[in-house]
Amino acid sequence: MSISRDDVTYIANLARLGLTEEEITHFQGQLEGILAYVDKLKEADVHDVEPMTHALDLKNVYRKDVPVPSLDPRSVLKMAPAVQDQFYKVPKVIE
Secondary structure (H helix, E strand, O other), X not given: OOOOHHHHHHHHHHOOXXXXXXXXXXXXXHHHHHHHHHHHHXXXXXXXXXXXXXXXXXXXXXXXXXXXXXXXXXXXXXXXXXXXXXXXXXXXXXO
């Protein structure tokens, strides 16, 4: 498939890229190569291939969701560098 210089500048505009004439020529050749490869992939017979989300059969491993006692707030606040009432005291970042 052939891609024109106008196609390259249009795509660059969509991507908010300012390309030089040399870059347009360079990317025109690269995009033509990509589209030629896609055309080659279209020729592959995938009629009997099952759709998949990953090439390997991976499964997530989850731990058991078992309730455990939470931390004591007073002991956690003792580790803080600064405390005000029952909260961490941090420097102001927004005025």
